Amino acid sequence: xxxxxxxxxxxSFGPVKAVDDVSFSIEKGELFGLLGPNGAGKTTSLRVxxxxxxxxxxxxxxxxxxxxxAKKDRIGYMPEERGLYQxxxxxxxxxxxxxLKGLSPAEVRKRSDVYLERFDLAAFKTxxxxxxxxxxxxxxxxxxTLLHQPELLIVDEPFGGLDPVNTQMVKDLLLxxxxxxxxIILCSHQMHQVEELCDRIVLIDHxxxxxxxxxxxxxRQFSGHSVTVRTGDxxxxxxxxxxxxxxxxxxxxxxxxxxxxxxxxxxxxxQNIALEQFEISMPTLDEIFIRVVQGKxxxx
Amino acid sequence: MxxxxxxxxxxxxxxxxxxxxxxxxxxxxxxxxxxxxxxxxLIFSLDTNTTPLGYVDHSGLLVDPVxxxxxxxxxxxxxxxxxxTEAAARSALDAGQIQAYYILPANxxxxxxxxxxxxxxxxxxxxxxxxxxxxxxxxxxTDPVIANRLVKGTxxxxxxxxxxxxxxxxxxxxxxxxxxxxxxxxxxxxxxxGYLMQAVVEEKENRTxxxxxxxxxxxxxxxxxxxxxxxxxxxxxxxxxxxxxxxILVLRNRISFLRGIQIAPQTLLLGAFVMFPAFILVSALMAxxxxxxxxxxxxxxxxxxxxxxxxxxxxxxxLLMSNPNSPLALGLSLFPLTAPLTMLMRDGLxxxxxxQIALCAAIQVLCAAGAIWLAGRAFRLGMLRYGKRxxxxxxxxxx
Numbered sequence: 001x002x003x004x005x006x007x008x009x010x011x012s013f014g015p016v017k018a019v020d021d022v023s024f025s026i027e028k029g030e031l032f033g034l035l036g037p038n039g040a041g042k043t044t045s046l047r048v049x050x051x052x053x054x055x056x057x058x059x060x061x062x063x064x065x066x067x068x069x070a071k072k073d074r075i076g077y078m079p080e081e082r083g084l085y086q087x088x089x090x091x092x093x094x095x096x097x098x099x100l101k102g103l104s105p106a107e108v109r110k111r112s113d114v115y116l117e118r119f120d121l122a123a124f125k126t127x128x129x130x131x132x133x134x135x136x137x138x139x140x141x142x143x144x145t146l147l148h149q150p151e152l153l154i155v156d157e158p159f160g161g162l163d164p165v166n167t168q169m170v171k172d173l174l175l176x177x178x179x180x181x182x183x184i185i186l187c188s189h190q191m192h193q194v195e196e197l198c199d200r201i202v203l204i205d206h207x208x209x210x211x212x213x214x215x216x217x218x219x220r221q222f223s224g225h226s227v228t229v230r231t232g233d234x235x236x237x238x239x240x241x242x243x244x245x246x247x248x249x250x251x252x253x254x255x256x257x258x259x260x261x262x263x264x265x266x267x268x269x270x271q272n273i274a275l276e277q278f279e280i281s282m283p284t285l286d287e288i289f290i291r292v293v294q295g296k297x298x299x300x
Numbered sequence: 301m302x303x304x305x306x307x308x309x310x311x312x313x314x315x316x317x318x319x320x321x322x323x324x325x326x327x328x329x330x331x332x333x334x335x336x337x338x339x340x341x342l343i344f345s346l347d348t349n350t351t352p353l354g355y356v357d358h359s360g361l362l363v364d365p366v367x368x369x370x371x372x373x374x375x376x377x378x379x380x381x382x383x384x385t386e387a388a389a390r391s392a393l394d395a396g397q398i399q400a401y402y403i404l405p406a407n408x409x410x411x412x413x414x415x416x417x418x419x420x421x422x423x424x425x426x427x428x429x430x431x432x433x434x435x436x437x438x439x440x441x442t443d444p445v446i447a448n449r450l451v452k453g454t455x456x457x458x459x460x461x462x463x464x465x466x467x468x469x470x471x472x473x474x475x476x477x478x479x480x481x482x483x484x485x486x487x488x489x490x491x492x493x494g495y496l497m498q499a500v501v502e503e504k505e506n507r508t509x510x511x512x513x514x515x516x517x518x519x520x521x522x523x524x525x526x527x528x529x530x531x532x533x534x535x536x537x538x539x540x541x542x543x544x545x546x547x548i549l550v551l552r553n554r555i556s557f558l559r560g561i562q563i564a565p566q567t568l569l570l571g572a573f574v575m576f577p578a579f580i581l582v583s584a585l586m587a588x589x590x591x592x593x594x595x596x597x598x599x600x601x602x603x604x605x606x607x608x609x610x611x612x613x614x615x616x617x618x619l620l621m622s623n624p625n626s627p628l629a630l631g632l633s634l635f636p637l638t639a640p641l642t643m644l645m646r647d648g649l650x651x652x653x654x655x656q657i658a659l660c661a662a663i664q665v666l667c668a669a670g671a672i673w674l675a676g677r678a679f680r681l682g683m684l685r686y687g688k689r690x691x692x693x694x695x696x697x698x699x
Contacts (some may be wrong), residue, residue: 030332069517077514082505088314099306100515144511 003152004181005026009048009058017197018044020207026185026200031178032214033198034187035285037293042187042208043080046154050077059197063152076150080157080187086130093129094144101148108147115143119169127222127239134161142170146177153177158189166300171197190286201285203292210292217287224282224292226254227261230277231266238267252281303516310529313561315495324548325536329484330543337547344375349423352379353430354389354401359408366440368433371425373554378429393419402430423434459653467566475648478567479617484540484643486610489579489640490603492533493586496525497599500679509683518680526672530576530582544683569657570643576638577664582606584671589677593689606637613641624649631661637668 005025011018019041026032036042047053049060051067085093091112098108099164116122119139124132132140138161145153155174159167174197178184188194194201195215203211211218229235230250240259245252253264261280268275283291315321355362362382366618371377383389408414416422439447445463467474476538478545503509546575552558562657585606594600613620615630620629624646632642639660646652674695 013476013560052513056387072515075514077511079507079510081507081510083509083511085508086312086506097308097511098513099310100303103304141511190534294301 001028002026003030003063004049005061005183006045006049007059008061009055011044011048011053011055016205019204020050021058022204022207022209022244024202024209024212028183029178029181030200031184031186031198033172033194033201034185034204034206035189035191035194035289037189037289040204040218042204043156044143044207045188045204046077046079046156046185050075050154061109073148074151076145076153078141078145078155082158082161084129084136084140084144085138086118087128089127090124090129090132090140094140094147096143098147103148111149112143115146119143122151135163135166138162139169142173146173150182152183154185154187157189158186159188159190162246167193173201175223188288191289194293195285201291205293208221211288218220218288219285222288223280226252226281227264228277228279228281229275231273231275235273235274236271238264240264240267246279250277262272301454302362304520304524304527307516307521308528311496311499311525311528315528315532316490316535321532326539327530328611333340333544333547344425347423348376348378349399349424350376350378351399352381352397354381354383354398355394355404355430356383356386356389356401357404359404360405360409361404362437365433365437368429368436369431371432371505375425375429378426379495380433382429390417393399393417399423399426404434406460409508418494418691422590437641443685463650465651471562474562477561477563478570478644478648479641481567481571482641483614485537485575485579485644486535486641488533489582490636492529493582494603495506496529496583497586498596499588500527500587501593501596501599504591504683505595509520513683518683519676522584522674522679525587526580526583526675529587530579533579533583551554564647566652566657567644568646570652572649572658573661574643574664577661577668578636580668581636581664582610582667584632584675588671588675588678588695591682592676592692592695594689609635610641612638613645617645619647620645630656634663636663641662 002025007023009019009022022041022045032040034045043214044053048055049062051060062075068266083098088096089134091109094112095105095108098112099105103111112125112184113122116125119138119142121132121143124136129137129140142158145155153174158170158174162170171193174184174186178197184192186198198215201211201215201218202209221281228247229252230248235244235251239251240263241253242256243254244252255264268278312614316325339626345363345469357363365380365382368380378399381392383392383401386403387403389398389403392398392627393401399420400416400422403415405411414595416427435451455468457466457468503512516524548558548561552561565602586603589599589602590650593602616628616632619626620632620642629642629646632638633646643652645659678690678695681695
């Protein structure tokens, strides 16, 4: 069942086309990655999705239809530009934001107490938001996003400004929400985080969809041009290997076009090289990202 | 709909329950009144010398005299001492036992002339008290009703043809009450409208906006803010009234001119049907300004431009007072931004025709509704323009 579907969305700001014919869909309960370099059109796509911006063309289907006021209570959105009321205590700020999502004061209190405890903010709940550190405010923003237990969670750069401990905490929280069946859209340019959390992704650059699909399929699509070998022996010259790149105790063999990894393996075995490791190099999402945004595409 | 009230309550609570609001918003007017009252008392006390007054009566009018009526607060009573001879009075004056002495000649009743002898500055309040003492004795054998009429002198009462309004020397300042109320109202309107503008600018600056608008519609959000802001203004005005009315009620038995204060029902009507929508109109315009500007400083500049037409009637006080029913006065009464002050000023000076009040109220209500729409529109277009100004042309062009 589809939770979100964007069909041929376009949105311009003056002469700049921020989003150009973007289409993708997200299944219910999926943890989906929305990737792209800075200024690629990710946030604009999210704002169109949330009906903050009206698209010039295309349509959005959100939780089974167009966006409505009632649906706002079923969506949790944490924008990249963080914002909380600075001059009021944290608990009052959460109470207000919770009330705008249709929660009663008692419900807000009950739920926020649990999250504040979990995020080590319980002792600071009566402090004014401006008195909290940046990291604390970031965690408070996460709490405000989750308070009303949304069906669809949209988080834009959720790890920005967090230390490793809090990053892990947010990551665990996202996985927990995912396990509970919440549909999550994780918008980020931190590839390793997306790689770790998401099953499917869409990569946008210059307002256009560059990659879209299951992450493993995409990595496989970009693999097959090199193999990683670990051995104690000295490697002889191998047919079909253009270049050998030493790594951390390993060697990366870059294959010439048309050379298969199996041919290289056969050649190594034939020459009695004691192999400790032989694997087809799967590119990291970082590498794929750089190749795509630099216009290098899939290697031949 | 509930969210609208959440926004309104949040707005109200955020601004009202703060030290700044209590100190500046609420206590400013009472403090000004207190300071003014204190200054008046200080001037009175400096102007009052309670050293007795002497008199030498050659006319025989003050033999076995009756006391003068007690002076009204804050004047202090000045005792009067009779002297047999001018020499005795002079000795007492030189000794500082009296501050001055009056000499009533034998023919005082026919000439009405007397003389006063003093060494230093002679305070007028003492002089008034001696004349009150003299008058009381001259009229002591007269019918009290006639005596009272004689003391009060001529009283001209200007009355409206329908008899609903009248002004006399006892309550002349009633003319000024609507004008003072209008000025206080505009101060309240701008101070609370300023909170609203600042709140919208802050929400843009601290990036709260994006979270809010994915929870509540821009129109509900704006309407909630305007309701909250209007409630802040009304609270401020009500509390100011309490601070003003309580001292009046306490002091009216002691200060005669306070007894003349009266608020015409028409003034209350104007408050409800002209000032209230005007308040909403200005609040909505303030919110629209907040939505279009990039920072608070730019907002303040825009507010000062908005405030100019509102104060025009005040600048034209002379013209409005000399002819409160002129075409200029009518024009200012119908223009939404000049109407609040003009109508209140005219209300003190003339009888406003019912059709003018109705037309003015209708224009204010329509403009207030239009301003709310404009604020919602400016908010929707300008809410995510971080650090960039929304041009008014864009607000209207895309409508």
